[in-house]
Amino acid sequence: MAGAKEIRTKIKSIGSTQKITKAMEMVAASKMRKAQDRMAASRPYAERIRRVIHHMAHAHPEYRHPFLEHREARRVGLIVVSTDRGLCGGLNVNLFKAVIAAMQEWEQDGLEIDLGVFGVKAQQFFRRLGGNVVSETTHMGDAPRVADLIGPVKVMLDAHVEGRIDRLYLAYNRFINTMTQRPVIEQLIPVEPEEDPELRHHWDYIYEPEPQPVVDALMTRYIESLVYQAVVENVASEMAARMVAMKAASDNAGALIDELQLAYNKARQAAITQELSEIVSGAAAV
Amino acid sequence: MAMTIHVDIVSAEREIFSGTATMVFAPAEMGEVGIAPRHAPLLTRLVPGEVRVRDQEGREQSFFVSGGMLEVQPHLVTILSDTAVRAVDLDEAKALEAKRRAEEALHERKGEIDYARARAELAEAVAQLRTIEKLRKRRGGS
Numbered sequence: 001m002a003g004a005k006e007i008r009t010k011i012k013s014i015g016s017t018q019k020i021t022k023a024m025e026m027v028a029a030s031k032m033r034k035a036q037d038r039m040a041a042s043r044p045y046a047e048r049i050r051r052v053i054h055h056m057a058h059a060h061p062e063y064r065h066p067f068l069e070h071r072e073a074r075r076v077g078l079i080v081v082s083t084d085r086g087l088c089g090g091l092n093v094n095l096f097k098a099v100i101a102a103m104q105e106w107e108q109d110g111l112e113i114d115l116g117v118f119g120v121k122a123q124q125f126f127r128r129l130g131g132n133v134v135s136e137t138t139h140m141g142d143a144p145r146v147a148d149l150i151g152p153v154k155v156m157l158d159a160h161v162e163g164r165i166d167r168l169y170l171a172y173n174r175f176i177n178t179m180t181q182r183p184v185i186e187q188l189i190p191v192e193p194e195e196d197p198e199l200r201h202h203w204d205y206i207y208e209p210e211p212q213p214v215v216d217a218l219m220t221r222y223i224e225s226l227v228y229q230a231v232v233e234n235v236a237s238e239m240a241a242r243m244v245a246m247k248a249a250s251d252n253a254g255a256l257i258d259e260l261q262l263a264y265n266k267a268r269q270a271a272i273t274q275e276l277s278e279i280v281s282g283a284a285a286v
Numbered sequence: 287m288a289m290t291i292h293v294d295i296v297s298a299e300r301e302i303f304s305g306t307a308t309m310v311f312a313p314a315e316m317g318e319v320g321i322a323p324r325h326a327p328l329l330t331r332l333v334p335g336e337v338r339v340r341d342q343e344g345r346e347q348s349f350f351v352s353g354g355m356l357e358v359q360p361h362l363v364t365i366l367s368d369t370a371v372r373a374v375d376l377d378e379a380k381a382l383e384a385k386r387r388a389e390e391a392l393h394e395r396k397g398e399i400d401y402a403r404a405r406a407e408l409a410e411a412v413a414q415l416r417t418i419e420k421l422r423k424r425r426g427g428s
Contacts, residue, residue, distance in 0.1 A: 044301040048294055048364050052357045056329070093411045100404050107401075116384075129404045135384035146298045146369045151380025158381065205357075208316050208330040217331050218355055221366060225298050248422060 004267040011260045018253035024087070025246035031142055032178070032239035038143065038232050039175065046225050053222050056215065057193035059204045063211040066161060067189050067219050075112040077134075077156045077165040078103070079188075079227060080126075081172035081234045082119035084139055088241040091173055091181060092121045098183040099171050103131075114165055116156050118231060134159070142239075144231045146224060153224050160189055168223075172230040173237035179244065181237035186230075188223055289323040293339055295349055297367040302349055303339065310363050311338040312356050319356075321363055328358040337365060 057068060080099055082092050103113055116135040117123050126133050135155040140148045159165045168189035173181045207214045293310055295303040310321045313335030321328075332354045339347045351367040358364075 038299070041300040042298055044294070044304075045296040045298045045366065048296050049355075049366055052329075052355070052364060052366070055327075055357070055359070059327075090412065090415045093408055093415070096404075097408050097412070100401065100408065104401050117388075129400055129407075133388045135381075136387040137384055138387075147380075150372070150377050151382075152384040154377055154381035155384050205327045205329040208314060208328065214329050214331055214355075218329070218366075221298075221355060221368075228298050248418075252422060 004264055004271060007260055007264040007267060011257055011264065014253050014257050014260070018250055018257070021246045021249040021253065025243055025250060028239045028243035028246060032236060032243060035142065035232065035236035035239050036175070039229070039236055042225070042229050042232055046229055049218070049222050049225055052218065053191065054193050056205070056218070057191075063215060065215050065219050067191050067223070068193070070190050071166045073111055073166040075114065075165045076106055077114045077116065077159060077168040077189075078185075079116040079152075079156060079168070079170045079230075080118065080122045081170070081227075081230050082117070082122035082125070083234065083238040084120045085238075086121065087245060088238050089245040091238060091241040092125075095171060095173055095183040096122075096125055098185060102169075102171070102185050114156075114159060116152050118152070119234075140231065142235060144228070144235065146228050149224055149227050149231065153227050154220075157220060157223060170227060170230055172234045173241075175233050175236040175240065178240045181241055186226075188226060191219070191222070290342065291321065291323040291325075291361055291363055293363045293365070295337060295339075295351075295365040295367060297351075297354075297369050299369050302367060303347070305339070305341070307339045307341055307363075308344075309340040311336075311340075312365060313337070313351070314356060321358055324360050325358050327360070328356070330356050332356050332365070332367075 078099070080095070082095060086092075106113055113132060115126060115131050115133045116137075117126060117133055118137050118140070120138045123133075123136050123138055135152040137148065137152045156165070156168055160168060167187065169185055170188050171183065171185045174184045176182055290306040290308055291310065293303065293305060293307045295301075308323070312319055312321070313333050315331045315333055318335075319328075319330070332351055334352045335350070337349045337351055339349075341347070349367075351365065352369070353372050354365060354367040356363070356365055
């Protein structure tokens, strides 16, 4: 019965793993819904601020913000938004693949790259593989706050203002739906306002007190809101990916248990048959 | 009917108010401003304080903002509220914190990226995932 006992222990251990993956799946599902709500809640602000930037880009101010200017690029900044925890399928791996491909392309064009990383996974990835990381932010939790982003975003914006980087990009996982998350790399700076022929007449805001600080504050908030949206969207992607991965794990565990159960029954049956034949042959010998 | 103006108050984390008003008061940097319909286009920063929105019946609703931006178009007022208290030195401290964390780890990291190694590692991870996927399909199909 030695084989049967081993199988039984194995079944028990897989069963308890399955319990954990099932629980994780359910937790991820509920967290995903919350993350989706946060994504929806952050949209009005992003839309409004985009509209204000758009208005401003078409106004004719005496001060034009550097984020709107196209400069010859020598060095670019890249913000990589990853997750803090694993067990979410290929989410981070796919993102890093896209990031590495883009970085290599830039490097071939002779551009240097400054990295700003969000999340433990990106931190570990670039620690292992090198790369000029200028800011790191981890453990923002499932409900990231704008306050957590101000610092790391400022590092990049300051670098741009001081001329250390000429362009800024943002890499994260876009939440398409529960089954699909797509890694994307977006350009943050220079800001590209949409064209609108209706706004071509000459006008300008009244700026109080001065155009420069007002426009600076607005631009900073605009970039922050874009990064915040990316972070929130990445959390939703993480939860969706984890939910799917954990569902697959639970299904696999179920299939494995079925197989092992069959093997156990066979081993048990064989043991009984053997015992019986021993008794019978023993009786016959007497 | 009294003239009205559309008001949106939003913060990065949620929408706070959206509706029409006859008058809006906001704590601008240079002092409190009152915005009536057809106000000239205005862009200013807000300081922490109270935003009051007066509707057609003369009732006032008030909201607290911890700073932000105010944009005025002739028939539209947008208040972009901050969710965190902002100050130059406070922001600076946060930026330094993020930088410090990056620098702390610098000694265990090379400046140059080893692209070949990165690709190999990623390819391996992708292959693993694909194998798992295949195994699962086979198992599911049998």
